[in-house]
Amino acid sequence: MTSKIIYNTDWAKENISMPELLRWFGHEPVRSSQRGNEYWYISPFRYEKEPSFHTSYLGGKWIWNDFGRGDVQGNGTVIGFMQLHENVDVKGALQLLKNMFPNRGQAVSLEALRLMPLFKNVELIEPNIFSSEGSERLVIQNIKEGIQNRALIGYLAGDRKIDHKLAKRYLRTIQYENTETGQRYHTLGFVNESGDYECRDKYFKGILKSPSATDRKAAKDISYIPGNDQSRVAVFEGFMDFLTVLTIKKTEVLPVDVIVLNMVNMRKRALDFIRSFTYEQIYTFFDNDRAGEKTTQLFAEELGDRVLPQNHLYRGFKDYNHYLQKGYF
Incomplete structure (x- = not known):
């Protein structure tokens, strides 16, 4: 009989490593120790050129310190990182981690295996980035156009500072069920090119498979919204940044793709999708962190001077939505 996983702070400490959590958010180490238990990163919390964010495995757990901030929330734990990165309390951090790593605790992670001498020279296969871990147990029950739930409106307008009246054109209210527990929840859904839904609310961040897709897993994919001017395109890292631009510009639509x-x-x-068009100008709105910087650089290398980075508009902030949340417009 399989024992039930108890999702508490001890579960997070024992089953989730800082390197894999940072990788989940798109952050890769700048340098690491030969033993593989110490890493330096460009800080996930601001723009910088020299790495000041440090994490190491000590005393049976991963801890971190952001020397550029001069302080640490949650004593540098996995929970503390989620609190600071996602602006949630301990309960919210645990709920997000539970949805990000739902089956963790039932098996040894790849990160842990790689640290074991037995597996030092063995190639370990990474999970498919197009699928969401544990998403098969989360099943969509109902989809409604717009935002039909007060809690979701509160999350958008209160936490994210997004004008929900402008955003409702692009979002769906999704009711889904955890088939293991029978519990049902509501979340915001943003459709991608595979027909599945990128979902977000205060306690959930993940992808849910379209009810019409019966022969595959949930597919991670880009989203495309055509505009009237198809000579230009705006490229965002996440849909909250796209909705941020609509809120700042006070418009329901952008004139560009x-x-x-x-x-x-x-x-x-x-990049492959963009190459199928003949865009003259490509505006990028990527995060002010190491992953965003690398993505901006890759776009410039692949697409040339047509790429016009816009991250200077929110310099000093992680992303455009963080800038909006702080009221700097």
Whole structure:
């Protein structure tokens, strides 16, 4: 009989490593120790050129310190990182981690295996980035156009500072069920090119498979919104940044084409998609962190001087939505 996983702070400490959590958000180490238990990163919390974010495996757990901030939230734990990165409390951090790593605790992670001498020279296969871990147990029950739930409106307008009246054109209210527990929840859905839904609310961040897709897993993909002016395209890292621009400009539509990566690992998919058009100008709105910087650089290398980075508009902030949340417009 399989024992039930208890999702608490001990579960997070024992089953989730800082390197894999940072990789989930698109951050890769700048340098690491030979033993593989110490890493330096460009800080996930601001723009910088020299790495000041440090994480190491000490005393049976991963800890971190952001020396550029001069302080640490949550004593540098996985939970503390999620609190600071996602602006949630301990309960919210645990709920997000539970949805990001739902089956963790039932098996040894790849990160842990790689640290074991037995597996030092063995090639370990990474999970498919197009599928969401554990997403098969989360099943969509109902989809409604617009935003039909007060809690979701509160999340958009209160936490994200997004004008929900402008955003409703692009979002769906999704009711889904956890088939293991029978519990049902509501979340915001943003459709991608595979027909599945990139979902977000205060306690959930993931992807849910379209009810019409019965023969495959949920597919991570970009989203495309055509505009009237197809000589130009705006490329966003996440859909909250796209909705931020609508809120700042006080408009329901942008005149140009829009592409949302939905995940920095979709950058090559986005590049291939862009090459199928003849865009004269490509505006990029990527995060002010190491992953965003690398993505901007890749776009410039692949697409040349047509690429016009816009991250200077929110310099000093992680992304455009963070800038909006702080009221700097």
